[in-house]
Amino acid sequence: MLVDPYESGFYDYRYKPSANGYFKDAKPKSKSDLIEYDFDRSGTLKVPGDWNTQSDQLFFYEGTIWYRKSFDYERRPNTRLFVYFGAANYFADVYLNGEKIGQHEGGFTPFNFEITKLVRDTGNSLIVKVDNKRRRDAVPTLMTDWWNYGGLTRHVKLVETPATFVHDYFIQLQKGSRNRVSGWVKLDGDKHNQKITVRIPEAGISKSFTTDASGSAAIDFTADLKLWSPENLKLYDVAIEAETDQVRDQIGFRSIETKGTDILLNGRPIFLRGVCIHEEAPLRGGRAYSREDALTLLGWAKELGANFVRLAHYPHNEFIVREADRMGIMVWSEIPVYWTILWENRATFENARNQLTEMIARDKNRAAVVIWSVANETPLGDARLSFLKNLISHARSLDSTRLMSAAMERHYTDQTTQMIDDPLGEYLDVLGCNEYVGWYDGLPEKADRLEWKSKYEKPLVMSEFGGDALYGHHGDPLTRWTEEYQENLYQHQLNMLKKIPFLRGTAPWILTDFRSPRRPLPGIQDYWNRKGLISNRGEKKKAFYVMQQYYREFNAEGVR
Numbered sequence: 001m002l003v004d005p006y007e008s009g010f011y012d013y014r015y016k017p018s019a020n021g022y023f024k025d026a027k028p029k030s031k032s033d034l035i036e037y038d039f040d041r042s043g044t045l046k047v048p049g050d051w052n053t054q055s056d057q058l059f060f061y062e063g064t065i066w067y068r069k070s071f072d073y074e075r076r077p078n079t080r081l082f083v084y085f086g087a088a089n090y091f092a093d094v095y096l097n098g099e100k101i102g103q104h105e106g107g108f109t110p111f112n113f114e115i116t117k118l119v120r121d122t123g124n125s126l127i128v129k130v131d132n133k134r135r136r137d138a139v140p141t142l143m144t145d146w147w148n149y150g151g152l153t154r155h156v157k158l159v160e161t162p163a164t165f166v167h168d169y170f171i172q173l174q175k176g177s178r179n180r181v182s183g184w185v186k187l188d189g190d191k192h193n194q195k196i197t198v199r200i201p202e203a204g205i206s207k208s209f210t211t212d213a214s215g216s217a218a219i220d221f222t223a224d225l226k227l228w229s230p231e232n233l234k235l236y237d238v239a240i241e242a243e244t245d246q247v248r249d250q251i252g253f254r255s256i257e258t259k260g261t262d263i264l265l266n267g268r269p270i271f272l273r274g275v276c277i278h279e280e281a282p283l284r285g286g287r288a289y290s291r292e293d294a295l296t297l298l299g300w301a302k303e304l305g306a307n308f309v310r311l312a313h314y315p316h317n318e319f320i321v322r323e324a325d326r327m328g329i330m331v332w333s334e335i336p337v338y339w340t341i342l343w344e345n346r347a348t349f350e351n352a353r354n355q356l357t358e359m360i361a362r363d364k365n366r367a368a369v370v371i372w373s374v375a376n377e378t379p380l381g382d383a384r385l386s387f388l389k390n391l392i393s394h395a396r397s398l399d400s401t402r403l404m405s406a407a408m409e410r411h412y413t414d415q416t417t418q419m420i421d422d423p424l425g426e427y428l429d430v431l432g433c434n435e436y437v438g439w440y441d442g443l444p445e446k447a448d449r450l451e452w453k454s455k456y457e458k459p460l461v462m463s464e465f466g467g468d469a470l471y472g473h474h475g476d477p478l479t480r481w482t483e484e485y486q487e488n489l490y491q492h493q494l495n496m497l498k499k500i501p502f503l504r505g506t507a508p509w510i511l512t513d514f515r516s517p518r519r520p521l522p523g524i525q526d527y528w529n530r531k532g533l534i535s536n537r538g539e540k541k542k543a544f545y546v547m548q549q550y551y552r553e554f555n556a557e558g559v560r
């Protein structure tokens with residue numbers, strides 16, 4: 001890899017894109033040749049992995065790094081080859097053997113490029129320029145409260161397929177139904193018209209369809225299925241067999257809907273006993289990317305008594321969503337439309353919409369995912385409302401089965417009344433609301449006096465609340481940063497939350513401490529947001545047990 005803060009491997013000295021950038025992976029051909037870089041004599045980085053936590057010099061780095069991977073690959077006849085990236089934060093330019101094969105914007109969703117024609121049997125040079133400079137017009141924008149971990153943060157794979165392959169499929173229960181499966185299958189390749197069979201052997205299902213001239217087929221059938229829920233972790237082996245390809249997946253079936261202020265899972269009211277999670281690796285710090293990381297984080301959530309997690313503030317890696325499916329934990333998944341996006345900028349909207357599309361594309365078959373969320377704490381205004389309305393209708397057009405939400409703000413109508421009346425609420429199925437009574441807003445006992453009102457007859461998930469505590473730092477309940485303050489804050493919060501008649505879920509902020517450049521206080525924060533119920537070293541703070549006790553008061557069905 002090459003660290004390139006001035007992007008001189010991309011631009012020439014007149015700041016014009018250079019024809020002979022680092023992507024050529026060149027070597028001097030003679031002793032007189034002038035080449036000012038050499039991948040073979042530069043450092044290395046592990047992939048997957050953010051670069052910030054791999055070297056002290058890169059800890060605060062925001063800029064460009066060039067990755068190079070050399071490989072041999074013997075492609076079998078009549079196959080196609082793709083290079084797949086789980087995520088690259090934030091902007092990626094990808095080259096194979098000196099030629100550009102594509103670019104991608106957005107740090108948390110997968111993308112791939114076909115390399116069938118360019119790949120050679122030996123001596124391939126795959127080069128990726130990853131740039132994590134923050135930009136005002138990007139998603140997220142300049143200001144966030146998490147570390148801007150850069151690099152190839154998730155797995156990179158070569159994927160070989162048949163000439164015409166099963167490109168994608170959507171196999172879920174139809175909205176409002178508990179026995180009707182509907183969706184679609186799409187092929188990619190020249191052989192458009194094929195017979196497709198969807199098999200669910202355990203449910204005795206084998207249904208055939210024919211793809212049309214564009215390679216797509218709608219699927220629709222009824223089935224007697226055991227429904228997925230946190231208490232019944234039923235996943236079925238599903239096979240999608242085309243004439244030229246077949247894929248297998250494990251899919252759970254469940255219905256999720258709202259009725260008045262209730263959230264219904266498989267027709268029964270539930271309470272989302274949740275917790276927010278950042279994609280911060282447990283114990284070691286840095287971006288989480290592995291199955292083990294997912295098991296640790298979700299394991300802690302389970303210990304807390306959770307049946308729900310809010311994966312904040314961007315799509316997390318696929319492992320955690322798949323493990324949530326296996327562990328019976330419902331998921332809220334969101335895109336980084338956070339705080340102060342450029343609402344009036346068309347390109348910013350297109351970018352947000354693309355990240356939403358890619359999030360839904362990856363996780364649309366996961367039973368665990370019950371909520372797609374489009375925004376977090378965005379300021380009221382007309383441009384913002386139309387931006388978010390358009391995102392919501394786009395999401396609904398891609399997936400009509402899940403609930404739409406957003407984490408909103410609220411305001412006081414008098415000293416003791418909290419009002420939820422953000423006009424966005426009209427377009428949501430579930431109201432999300434972040435509040436920091438007792439931390440940014442008064443002292444903990446203030447919560448006791450508050451009454452909550454909503455303009456909408458809809459369920460509310462309190463999508464954030466909490467306060468900071470340094471693990472092992474003790475004092476009285478009014479001393480900031482102590483475990484006792486945080487514990488006291490949670491006690492008063494729960495007194496207040498229990499009195500909200502339309503509350504159907506809680507997701508305290510946050511499961512574990514996470515890195516943030518906004519949090520410098522020496523000896524306490526040291527660039528960590530300390531609102532974790534668990535420290536960055538895995539130690540449980542006192543507030544963890546307050547929340548755990550609250551969740552224990554719910555019965556197995558998740559309702560008090």
Ligand code: GCB
Pocket residue numbers: 145313376377434464509529531
């Ligand atoms: C919020 C944000 C979250 C922050 C949190 C905090 O409202 O949504 O991203 O980290 O507050 O700790 O201030």
